[in-house]
Amino acid sequence: MTLNARELMDRLVGFPTVSRDSNLELIDFVEGYLDGLGVKSTRVPSEDGTKAALYAHVGPQIEGGVVLSGHTDVVPVDGQAWDTDPFVVTEREGKLFGRGTCDMKGFDALALSAVPLALERGIKRPLQIALSYDEEVGCTGAPPMIDHMVSMGLPRADTVLVGEPSMMKIVTGHKGSIGYNMHFRGFEVHSSLAPTGVSAVMMAAKLINWANEVNDENAAKPVGEIAADFVPPYTTLHVGTISGGTAQNITAKDCHFGFDFRIVPGEDIAEWDARFMAKVAELEAEMKSVRPEAGITAEQYFHVPGLAPESDGKAEALVRRLTGENASNVVSYGTEAGQFQERGYSAVICGPGDIAQAHQPNEFVSVEQFQQGEAFIARLVDMLAE
Secondary structure, eight states: OOOOHHHHHHHHHTSOOBTTSOOHHHHHHHHHHHHHTTOOEEEEEOTTSSOEEEEEEESOSOSOOEEEEEEOOBOOOTTOOOSSOTTSOEEETTEEESTTTTTTHHHHHHHHHHHHHHHHHTOSSOEEEEEESOOTTTSOSHHHHHHHHHHTTOOOOSEEEEOOOSTTOOBOEEOEEEEEEEEEEOBOOBGGGGGGSBOHHHHHHHHHHHHHHHHHHHHHSOOOTTGGGSSSSSOEEEOOOEEEOSOTTBOOSEEEEEEEEEEOTTSOHHHHHHHHHHHHHHHHHHHHHHOTTOEEEEEEEEEEOOBOOOTTOHHHHHHHHHHOOOOOOEESSOOTHHHHHHTTOEEEEOOSSOGGGTTSTTOEEEHHHHHHHHHHHHHHHHHHHO
């Protein structure tokens, strides 16, 4: 049975694929739906088997096609005040409410709706669908999927369109990012004897203060040509959560926090990683000079390359042809577009909805934006059939 884009979105949103949970029921549905259309798909399971990415190829077995890429996971709804069931699409006042309607099951539905259109039109250039997992926790599910697409000899596409919410405007660049789970291990003594112990909290504060200093340093630098379009137009360091300590009169034994970078295209993520780890090593040496048992663990849990604007990029040219838009846009959030680009694909972002709605209670995509997305998909299929 063929489903239209809205029916597909209803089905996809109905799967509560919060990143902490499995997405396999959704993948089962997509695989079965494509199989019913006569389209074979390929799963790429996670290491523990609880999740999977999926990709499919429609049309002739030749290079030069288009990949429609989206993620299947969503952020939690815990603690959010929703007026409707977040896992049921509810239409009201020209808006489609539900977790993922904007970010980004709405686009996933549009991508899947392109398949029967492509089969009906008899496209001359391939259409490929790529659905990943764990985008919301560091874009960790897309790289093994992309690598599998390449290693298994899938005909290489010219263009990747990542459908993150951009109000159907073309986005040609985004910042890269790296994130670390930090654990400072101190040595407990009574706070009256603080110099004989090591406070994990106070040593962690030194690293956090370093982040503030580097942010000030970056803000004061001349702005590069690529960075100029970003807000802010420089690389930023950030700590969003922290916990540690046992009591006010005891030097803290442990301190845990997250530490991340948002890196403008043109700057080397590896260089920032090296600079960060050098600072961590410096602080760890200071801690160990007091108590050898003390130390620091920095576990990198995501690494997302930036998306750099391409000179005469095929993806950009295609989307401009489909939308008629001449402006260029960049964003500070990360996507799998940079991961596709890192592997030699031409990539841009273009999808329905406003990123301001992503992750919010009462998340929605407007009916108008969704309809613009449907028209975009129809024009894309027409172009592939030329």
